[in-house]
Amino acid sequence: MKTEDLITNLVADTTPVQPLPGPWTRGVFWFAYGVAYLGLAVLLGLSRKGRLATTGDPVYVVQQVALLVTALMAAIAAFASVIPGYSGHIHLLPIVPATVWLAMLAGGCLLDVRTLGTLGLSSQSDWPCVTSMTVGGLILWGVMALMLRRGAPMTPRLTGVLGGIAALSIANIEACLTRPHAFTSIVLVWHGATSAVLILLLAKVGQRVWRWPTNPTAS
């Protein structure tokens, strides 16, 4: 097909389109959905177990807040990654809160060793958290994936990773709120490994989910 004919076809095909809201707006919208999911999961956990696994420990609170901020920043970065023309620096938004979370966990591990004399890794397996994080992460990521389809698939792997970080951060909070963990290392290793594996998987899925249109007449 000649390029002039393609232009004629595209012009004939054009319909009014609503410009997408900015990544901050869409990120906050998805985050609100994530918080609603979290609220529902907490209510379900409360109704089943009668109480939450929360503590008033400031370290615990800061960890959960850092995860919330990571989720919000990663969501904004994911939505920015499908808008052409945005600076790549916006993709770095979740790094600071995620680093704070990891640093708090590492500090918690050191404190466990100092006060309890062990990391406690062999004391508890955490398969229920792996399950709930996988299910919750996929539900949250799925909604984001649908929203991200309205965008330019410039960096599908990176978009998948950022969306995965956002979804797994919320799922992580849910796992920490509904199930008690005796040792910080359990959270670091089990939750960290689950998050890492799922994020890598979602990066691969992203490549298949978000694609540019193909030119059927290309030689």
Next chain:
Amino acid sequence: MSESELTDEHFRVLMQRAQGGDQDAYAALLTVITHRVRRIVRRRRGFLGAEAVEDLVQDVLLSVHSVRATYDPSRPFAPWLLAIVRHRLADAARRDARTQARQVVFDEEDVTFADLAANTVDEPTGDAAALAHAIRGLPAGQRQAIELLKLQEMSLKEASAATGLSVSALKVATHRAMQTLKRTLTVKHED
């Protein structure tokens, strides 16, 4: 207004109108950006050839069309367009690299046959002047048949229409001409 005088503001306004469904604005926008995109693609991937460059330009236009809702009219147009071009070119480069990695390149082999006499690799081209001379020496009917069917590569039907001779007559004339040429050139070669 010439293309070079168009500012980002013009593009921004055209795109905003296109997003509102204005077909004239959209046609004007696509026409102008096609020239610019083609220049960029030629500069970066011109070594691929004109056809491949045009395919890439069309890829970019399709992409612009499919993601036109991502353009925010409050932001400049050029970075938006250039980001699409850059990513589409990178995609194409990756696709080409994958394709080349799967291709097996081999040298064109000489055609060989079990019968050594049938191999033509080392066969001399022949004496073109002697052949031309031999054709000129043919009787008029045979010469005409050779010129039309062998030199001008006409079909029997076309040659028949051109000469008014029947297909059978042309076949006979060609056969006889070939026999005569073979004899003439063999004798010349032996001399």
